[in-house]
Amino acid sequence: PQQASTVTVTGAGGQIAYSLLFRIAAGDMLGPDQPVRLRLLEIPQGMRAAEGVALELSDCAFPLLRAVDVTDDPRTGFDGSRFALLVGARPRGPGMERADLLSANASIFGPQGAAIAASAAPDVRAVVVGNPANTNAWIASSAAHGVPADRFSALTRLDHNRALAQLAARLPRPVDEFAGVTVWGNHSATQFPDIDHATVGGRPVRDALEETLGGVEAAQRWLDEDFIPRVAGRGAEIITVRGSSSAASAADAIIAHVRDDVSGTTWTSAAVASHGEYGVPEGLVCSFPVRSDGTGYRVIEGLALAPRARSRIDASVAELVAERDAVTELGV
Numbered sequence: 001p002q003q004a005s006t007v008t009v010t011g012a013g014g015q016i017a018y019s020l021l022f023r024i025a026a027g028d029m030l031g032p033d034q035p036v037r038l039r040l041l042e043i044p045q046g047m048r049a050a051e052g053v054a055l056e057l058s059d060c061a062f063p064l065l066r067a068v069d070v071t072d073d074p075r076t077g078f079d080g081s082r083f084a085l086l087v088g089a090r091p092r093g094p095g096m097e098r099a100d101l102l103s104a105n106a107s108i109f110g111p112q113g114a115a116i117a118a119s120a121a122p123d124v125r126a127v128v129v130g131n132p133a134n135t136n137a138w139i140a141s142s143a144a145h146g147v148p149a150d151r152f153s154a155l156t157r158l159d160h161n162r163a164l165a166q167l168a169a170r171l172p173r174p175v176d177e178f179a180g181v182t183v184w185g186n187h188s189a190t191q192f193p194d195i196d197h198a199t200v201g202g203r204p205v206r207d208a209l210e211e212t213l214g215g216v217e218a219a220q221r222w223l224d225e226d227f228i229p230r231v232a233g234r235g236a237e238i239i240t241v242r243g244s245s246s247a248a249s250a251a252d253a254i255i256a257h258v259r260d261d262v263s264g265t266t267w268t269s270a271a272v273a274s275h276g277e278y279g280v281p282e283g284l285v286c287s288f289p290v291r292s293d294g295t296g297y298r299v300i301e302g303l304a305l306a307p308r309a310r311s312r313i314d315a316s317v318a319e320l321v322a323e324r325d326a327v328t329e330l331g332v
């Protein structure tokens with residue numbers, strides 16, 4: 001029998017974790033042959049909720065689930081971890097300025113990065129979900145001395161899937177006929193969902209949109225006025241309609257992000273540390289088109305960018321630079 005893989009989930013008492021943990025334990029993330037050991041990391045106020053989730057995990061009698069440990073100590077939480085899913089974060093409270101939010105999160109993700117470096121498995125892969133996800137990933141990675149920056153990523157797969165779903169509904173075509181959709185930049189309102197290299201049934205999505213919508217201008221108008229704002233604003237729409245933020249869809253995106261990272265994919269979106277691709281400053285954790293051969297996401301290079309796309313990417317990257325500079329100035 002295979003040795004169990006240790007998966008750490010932070011924010012384990014929260015709403016995303018409540019959808020995520022059961023799917024990991026069922027084998028949806030690492031496959032039906034891979035036993036898992038779950039480590040649930042919380043803060044003291046969240047411990048009771050996490051302990052309750054552990055009781056329910058036990059009650060499912062999942063054949064692949066070998067152990068569940070609940071802790072509020074990061075060193076213990078990341079001990080031997082092969083997959084570190086950093087979901088817990090400090091939400092923006094009433095009257096909280098952007099600098100307060102960045103600093104509160106820096107004091108979470110810095111120590112967690114250090115704990116990952118100190119106690120996780122040598123081949124650990126860390127995925128940051130808690131917002132501001134890209135900058136939190138940059139903070140954790142910067143504090144994880146000795147862990148290569150490409151072991152850290154931030155989740156933009158939910159944005160990617162939202163883009164796919166909007167296209168599939170508008171054309172209308174099945175989701176699995178699409179390829180080459182990309183979300184660039186920050187996981188924020190400045191993100192750029194891009195269809196310029198996308199195909200549906202092997203044909204350019206732009207051609208299919210022009211046919212369905214009745215011309216070049218109508219297609220571009222739909223992209224600029226409906227598609228991009230709808231995808232970028234979907235998180236807010238979910239809060240308005242559901243009364244709380246995306247949870248099951250976020251958990252599903254985390255599952256897909258890790259599954260494609262370890263089992264391989266020819267094209268998806270993920271935020272990874274830039275090596276300078278597409279002029280994005282080195283080290284910034286930016287969403288790109290990525291592929292994986294099973295050893296981690298790599299940026300798909302060499303795509304031609306139209307001026308309209310270039311300026312949208314530049315605006316989102318400028319926001320990432322400003323977040324990084326604000327954290328650096330805080331000196332946390």
Ligand code: NAI
Pocket residue numbers: 010011012013014015016017041042043045046087088089090091108128129130131133155156157158159187245246247250
């Ligand atoms: P939640 O508020 O239901 O749960 C968060 C949990 O994290 C709480 O139980 C809290 O006690 C815990 N926590 C806080 N600080 C912690 C720390 N230092 N260590 C361990 N646990 C800690 O929030 P929810 O809905 O589960 O969302 C979690 C995060 O994911 C939020 O920051 C949210 O904005 C973000 N998010 C990101 C998405 C993405 O696509 N990247 C999509 C949806 C949400």
